[in-house]
Amino acid sequence: MTEARGSAGPSGTTHKRHAPGTPCWVSLMVHAMAPTQDFYRALFGWDFRPGPQPLGPYVRALLDGYEVAGIGRLPLDRHLPIAWTPYLGSHDVDATAEQVRSCGGTVGVGPLDAAEAGRLAIACDPAGAVFGIWQAADHLGTGLTGVSGTPVWNELLTYDTAGVAKFYQTVFGYEEEPVVSPDFDYVTLHVDGRPVAGIHGVGHTLPRDRGAHWMTYFQVSDADKTAERAAELGGHIVRALCTTALGRMITVADPEGATFSVVSPLG
Template identity: 30%
Template sequence: MTLRPEYTDGAPCWADLMTPDREGAERFYGGLFGWTFDPPNPGFNGYAMARRNGQSVAGMMQIVPGRGMQVAWNTHFSASDAAATGRKIVAAGGTVPLEPHPVGSLGVMMFAADPTGGYFGVWQPGEHRGAEWAYRPGGMCWHELYTRDGARADAFYQAVFAYAPAKVPSDKEVDYANYDRGGRPLCGRLEMTAAWGGVPPHWLTYFAVEDFEASLAKLRALAGESIHGPYPTPLGPSALVRDPYGAVFGLTQLRGPSA
């Protein structure tokens, strides 16, 4: 039986990478996660689909000079009506630098920013509903917003996606909240402190691995680096890491199916 996640409105449904070296990034992520890659699609600016066991897992695109693209992993949220979601974003104090537009028959995409500076994508599904391979080793498993104004971010995402922010108790003076919908946590939010220095607000994607220590060793052998951790999380042991071209993401070893 093939497990394919269902993405409700407001659920993170896709992640894609903007990189200065697509071929190098394919070697890195193929070696780390066992991904294969479709040929770049010239009709979509060379966008390529990454797969695990033949199922879609993430996207990748080489940065086009002069378009203001940044090296990063981007998180996209499912929405049954991208235009209506765009209006909610603006009404809640966010911006929409890239208006909703069709991507062939695959769906409708939009890029937005929350009022604290976190950029994210919105995806109205057509033929492509989101990552088919997720919440399993080699697939995305969690998404977090890093912001300097947790209260403002909470109010924004509550207005746009009907999240119910649930503060997570901590004995380490960490301001963290899960963004719940229907009683289920869909993603999280962490308020950055002065210790984060000049790191800009951003959404971060975590990918699941089968063997945490072996994956960290493999990452280093592929010229990546670990930049924070390991540290414990409710999902399992985790770390923030960086690929050889500057994109930051997370690694997590899921404790089991209940995670």
């Protein structure tokens, strides 16, 4: 099944349904929801709508009326990282979760129902990176991209691409396009011929306190100003400005330490 899209003209691209394997949602679990909402409201202009509550209090962030991300309160009995987590689409989350296990990954939460919104699981790949699996029902996922404050890319930072790329290819059926370079270990994952995510092997430069992890990139109009604003709001800059294929990129952290990257397109 291909991804159903609709044009929103200068306001970005709307999405009605995401193809299996596509990062279809990003979610953040934190200790203090109200201050976190205040941070992202001021940074990205998000509004918030409550629910669903499969794991406790949860809100969905809205931009121009479209759902773009989620924030929930970290359950006291769940040892999950405070991090932005991408959810990868699936027609059958139970079958995908079983495939994760059979390919050397683990499933830490679920599969379980998120009220009428859909069904989910939270898993780890063989290198320990956490990701979600989402089977849509009423909630189809991220509804708007291509404007400031919306997810633009998801990238796995891991030790090397060889083993873990095979895991994601087997579980989700991705087509792989490696970057041919002696000093840049990178694989782009494609669905229906379209790039949807990347895997970056960074070897020993991987942060020891985090290990392998997924990084969410949010589009902004000016990466420098957004990073400065994040610091003013109680966050901090993690990695200074660099230029990537996506644009000018800076990695920042919110007040609870969740890291993400902001990207302003070139040109």
